[in-house]
Amino acid sequence: MGFKKYLARKTGVYLITFLFAVTLNWLRPRLMPGNPIEAMLSSNLGLAPGEKEVLMKYYSQLYGLDKPLWEQFVNFWVSLFHGNLGYSILYKAPVTDLIKHALPYDVVILLPAIALSWLVGNWLGAIAGKNKRYDRYTMPLFYFLASMPYFWFAMLLVYFVGVRAGWLPYQGAYAPDLIPSFSGDFIASFLKHWILPFLSLFIVMIGSWAIGMRNMIIYELEADYVRYLEALGGSEKLLTKHAYRNAILPQVTGLALQLGLMVAGAIATEIVFNYPGIGILIMNAALSQDYFLLQGAFLMVVISVLAANFIIDLIYAFIDPRVRTSYTEG
Amino acid sequence: MRKVLAFGIVALFLASLFGAGLGMAAETLPRNETIYTANSAPPTNANPFSGGNIIGIDGLVFEPLFMLNFMQSKLVPWLAAEGKWIDSTTYQVKLRDGVKWQDGKPLTAEDVKFSFELYQKMGLKKYEGLREIKVVDDKTVQFLFSGAPNVWVWNQNLFTTLIVPKHIFENLDPNKIKTMTFLGDEKKYLVGSGAYKLKEVVQQQKSILERNDDWWGNKYFKKPAAKYIVQLYVSSNDQAVNMFIKGDLDVGTYYMDIVSAKQKNPNIVSWLDKYPYFPPVVPVVLYFNTERPPMNQPAFRRAIAMAINPYQIVNQGPISDVPDQTPLGAIMGPWKDKIGVKKLIDQYGWKYGDVAKANQILDQLGLKDTNGDGIREYNGKDIVLKFYTCAGCSDWIQAGEIIANQLKAVGIKVEIEKGDWTNFFMAHLNSGDFDLALHWAGTFKPDPYSVYYALMYYKSKDDKGAANFGNYHNDKANELLDKLAHTPVESEQINYLKELTKIWLEDVPAVPVYMGTLFYEANQAYWKNWPNEKNPYGVPIFWPGFGTWGTALALLGVESTATPTQTTTTTSGGETTTTSGSSTTTSGGGGGICGPALIVALAAIPLLMRKRR
Numbered sequence: 052m053g054f055k056k057y058l059a060r061k062t063g064v065y066l067i068t069f070l071f072a073v074t075l076n077w078l079r080p081r082l083m084p085g086n087p088i089e090a091m092l093s094s095n096l097g098l099a100p101g102e103k104e105v106l107m108k109y110y111s112q113l114y115g116l117d118k119p120l121w122e123q124f125v126n127f128w129v130s131l132f133h134g135n136l137g138y139s140i141l142y143k144a145p146v147t148d149l150i151k152h153a154l155p156y157d158v159v160i161l162l163p164a165i166a167l168s169w170l171v172g173n174w175l176g177a178i179a180g181k182n183k184r185y186d187r188y189t190m191p192l193f194y195f196l197a198s199m200p201y202f203w204f205a206m207l208l209v210y211f212v213g214v215r216a217g218w219l220p221y222q223g224a225y226a227p228d229l230i231p232s233f234s235g236d237f238i239a240s241f242l243k244h245w246i247l248p249f250l251s252l253f254i255v256m257i258g259s260w261a262i263g264m265r266n267m268i269i270y271e272l273e274a275d276y277v278r279y280l281e282a283l284g285g286s287e288k289l290l291t292k293h294a295y296r297n298a299i300l301p302q303v304t305g306l307a308l309q310l311g312l313m314v315a316g317a318i319a320t321e322i323v324f325n326y327p328g329i330g331i332l333i334m335n336a337a338l339s340q341d342y343f344l345l346q347g348a349f350l351m352v353v354i355s356v357l358a359a360n361f362i363i364d365l366i367y368a369f370i371d372p373r374v375r376t377s378y379t380e381g
Numbered sequence: 382m383r384k385v386l387a388f389g390i391v392a393l394f395l396a397s398l399f400g401a402g403l404g405m406a407a408e409t410l411p412r413n414e415t416i417y418t419a420n421s422a423p424p425t426n427a428n429p430f431s432g433g434n435i436i437g438i439d440g441l442v443f444e445p446l447f448m449l450n451f452m453q454s455k456l457v458p459w460l461a462a463e464g465k466w467i468d469s470t471t472y473q474v475k476l477r478d479g480v481k482w483q484d485g486k487p488l489t490a491e492d493v494k495f496s497f498e499l500y501q502k503m504g505l506k507k508y509e510g511l512r513e514i515k516v517v518d519d520k521t522v523q524f525l526f527s528g529a530p531n532v533w534v535w536n537q538n539l540f541t542t543l544i545v546p547k548h549i550f551e552n553l554d555p556n557k558i559k560t561m562t563f564l565g566d567e568k569k570y571l572v573g574s575g576a577y578k579l580k581e582v583v584q585q586q587k588s589i590l591e592r593n594d595d596w597w598g599n600k601y602f603k604k605p606a607a608k609y610i611v612q613l614y615v616s617s618n619d620q621a622v623n624m625f626i627k628g629d630l631d632v633g634t635y636y637m638d639i640v641s642a643k644q645k646n647p648n649i650v651s652w653l654d655k656y657p658y659f660p661p662v663v664p665v666v667l668y669f670n671t672e673r674p675p676m677n678q679p680a681f682r683r684a685i686a687m688a689i690n691p692y693q694i695v696n697q698g699p700i701s702d703v704p705d706q707t708p709l710g711a712i713m714g715p716w717k718d719k720i721g722v723k724k725l726i727d728q729y730g731w732k733y734g735d736v737a738k739a740n741q742i743l744d745q746l747g748l749k750d751t752n753g754d755g756i757r758e759y760n761g762k763d764i765v766l767k768f769y770t771c772a773g774c775s776d777w778i779q780a781g782e783i784i785a786n787q788l789k790a791v792g793i794k795v796e797i798e799k800g801d802w803t804n805f806f807m808a809h810l811n812s813g814d815f816d817l818a819l820h821w822a823g824t825f826k827p828d829p830y831s832v833y834y835a836l837m838y839y840k841s842k843d844d845k846g847a848a849n850f851g852n853y854h855n856d857k858a859n860e861l862l863d864k865l866a867h868t869p870v871e872s873e874q875i876n877y878l879k880e881l882t883k884i885w886l887e888d889v890p891a892v893p894v895y896m897g898t899l900f901y902e903a904n905q906a907y908w909k910n911w912p913n914e915k916n917p918y919g920v921p922i923f924w925p926g927f928g929t930w931g932t933a934l935a936l937l938g939v940e941s942t943a944t945p946t947q948t949t950t951t952t953s954g955g956e957t958t959t960t961s962g963s964s965t966t967t968s969g970g971g972g973g974i975c976g977p978a979l980i981v982a983l984a985a986i987p988l989l990m991r992k993r994r
Binding site (some may be wrong): 085089090093094095096097098099100101102103105106108109112113138139141142143144145148149152153214222223225227228229230233236258284322325327331332335339340 | 400401410412415422423425427428431433434503504505506507509531533534537538541544560561562564583584585586587589611613614615616617620623624629802804805807808811822825827831834835838846847926927930
C-alpha cells in the first residue's frame, strides 16, 4: 500500500545518503596534508639513529597506508562489512573497542540531558508563549541560557559548586581509587560525579528548546484554525492542546537530530570535567590524523543521525496526519 | 503517552547507568599502598612491542637486559649480569642467576635469543649487521655481527629490546602480535619477568599494576615498596595541578607553576630544591638553515650566537637554566668531564651576550646597514630571518620573542611564524624551509654520539641525522661520526667526541639557548625518596614508553612514608581543605543519597508539572 511505498522510498534515500557520507568520511581525513605515521614518529624523542626509517615501514605496512588509495578504499569497505573498523593509529587499539568503552559515558550524560531538557524546555516555552507576563520575565533568562557556551557554564559549576563550595566532585566519572563494579560504593560515586556534567548540559539546553517552543506556540495561537476554534467557543485548554500538537512538530525533529548527534560526544563537557567519553577521542583523532578512529567515529555519527531521522520520519507519519495523507494519497 | 515516554527515558537511563558497571570486580585500592601517576593519553594498549600506552609495561612487567639511567647517560645491568665486546664483532651477555618468569619458569638464554629474533621478525628492529645469535649455555648469549657494528645503536637496543618468554610467545603469530592490545582475553599472554603484573585496565581511564611478590630482583635490588601503581588518564595540565595540590596524584610529568603549587602543597617536590625546581636535562638549540646565505657562513652564525643572551631568556622566558655552548645536556656530566668540555669551550667557544663583538664580526663580513633603517643588508636586501615555531609551544614563542629582540640589537630582523605542530612546524623543519627554529629533538638523546649524529651528520638528503633540520654539512664531522660509531674503546670514543665538540664550537651548526626542563613533580605525602639531583637513581619521565629509560628505576626506588602525613592545604580561594592520609573516599557522606534523589527529582519535574495543567 501507500505506506509501504513510503517506507521503500525512504529506505532507498537513506541507503544512498549512507554510502555517500561514509565515502566522504573515508576520503576527507586522507585529503588532509601530512602523514600520520610521519607525525607520530617525528614527535617520538627516543629513537636510535636509523630507527625512524624502520618504524616508518613497519607502521605503513601495519595500517596498509603503503598501498594505493583505491586499494585502501576497497579494503576499507571489505573490512567494514566484516564489522572491522580498523586499528587506531593514535591509541593503538581496535576502533570498535575504543568506541565501545567511551560511548556509554556520553550516553549516560547526554541522553538524560537532552531528553529532560527537551521536556522541561518545551513545557516552559509553551507557558511563555501563552502567558505574556510570565514571558517578559523568563525570555531574557532563556536567551541567556541559550547563548551561554557549554564550557563556560561548566567551568562556573566546577569553580563554584566543586571548588569553592566543595559540594560535589568535579573531575572524572568516579573516585580515582575505585574500579568500576556493580557495587554500592561505585554507583554512589558514579552518581555524585555525574551530577555536575549533567547539569552543565541540561541547564544550557533548556534555553534553546524553550525559545523554539515559545515562538512556535505564539505562531500557532495566531493561526486561523485556533481563531476559528476560539470563535466556536472552544475552551482555552482545548485551544492550547491543538496549538501544542502543531508546535511540537519542529521540536521533535530537533530532538531527533540532537539524539542522533549524541554519539559524537560532548567535547567541552568532557574536557572541563575530565570525563571519559568519545568527544575527546574524536578531537585527538582529528588532531593527529588518526584515519581509522575518525572513520569509525564518523561512521557511528552517520548511522545514528540517519537512524534518528528515519525513526522520526516514521513517527511523523503517525503524529502528523498531513504527512500521512500526503504519502498515502500521493 | 507522554508519561510513558518520560518514564521510559528515565528507565533507559538508569538501565544504561547500571549496565556500564556490570562484569567487573569490586575493589578499592588502599591509598598508602598505591602510587598514583597519570598520563595525558588514556591507557588503551598493553602491547610490549609496538608502544603500548601504559607506563611500566616496559621495565616493570617486561624487562630488558640493561636499563638506561637517562639522567646519568649510563646503562644499568638488569637481567644481564654483564655484557661486553669480546672482540670487535661479538657482543656477549651473561644473565644473572635466578632470573625467572612470573609463572615460575626460569628465564634463559633461549628466551633472549627468541626475543631479539621476534623483534626482527615483526619488522620493529633491524639490528644492523647482526648475523647470528648464539646460545652458548643457559646463561650466556653471543651476538655475532658481520663487521664492526654501530656500538651506540647496539647499546640502545640493549635497553629498548624487551625480553619476552619463549614458551608463551612462540605460540603467537608475529603478524598478529602487531595489533594485539593484550587486554581482556589477551591479558593472559602478559607473563613478564618484572616486579609488577598488569592487574587491570579500565579502558581509556586507568591501568593498575600489582606487585609481583615473587620477583627475582628482590635478591639483587630492594623489594618494591608500592603494592599498586595506578596510571590515571588526566588530559589537561589544570586538572593535574588540582590533583597534585589535593594529594590525589603522587607523581607525574605535567607543566605547572611549580612555585605556587609548592606553596599550596609543601609536599610537592621536584628534581632541584631551588628554582627552577624542574630538572634541566638537555639544551634547546636555535637552528640555522645552513643552506641559506648569510647563514651558510660560520662567522655569521657565531655572531648570532654571541648576540644571544641566555641569562635574559632564563630570567624572562620559560622556566629553565642556562646552557653551556655544547649540545650535550646536564645528563651527560660524566661524558663531558672526560671530553673536557669546559676547556674546549674556553679555547674554541664564544661569549654569550657579547653584542660589541657580534657587531664587529658582522661588519667584517660586510653586512652593513647602508640605508640607515637599523637593519643590516645582505646583497642590498635587509636581513630578515623567519623564526618558525608551533602555535601551542608557548615556551618556544617566549624564547623566540626574546631572541628577536636580542638580534635586533645587532641589526638583524626576526619575524616569528606560528602554526600547528605537524603540518606547519615539523613540515617546514623537515623540508628545510625556515631560517631559524628551536627544537630539542637532537639533544634529547641517551648518549653523546646520538646527539652529534642527530645534529651534524649529513651525507645526503635521505641519509642524515634525524634532527639535522638545518642541513648542516661537514665532511670532517661525517668521518668522525663514522669512526666513533664503530669503536667500543672508550679512550678512542673520547678523542672523537673531543674533535666533534671542537667542530661544533667553531662551526656553530646551532646555538644552545636555554636548558629544556622536564616537568616533573612528585608528592611526598605517601611516598618518599623520589629521585632528585642529589640521588639520581631514576628518571623523572612519567610518560609511557620511557620505562626502560629509567622510569622503572624511579618507581622501584620510592619508599613508603611510614606514618601518612596529615596535610592542611590552603588554595587560592582562601578556603581550607584537609586531605587525610588514610583514604580519599571519606568526602561528604550525604552525597551518595543526594545523587539519586536529584535524578528522581529531575525526572519527576515534567511529570508533576503536567498534572497541574
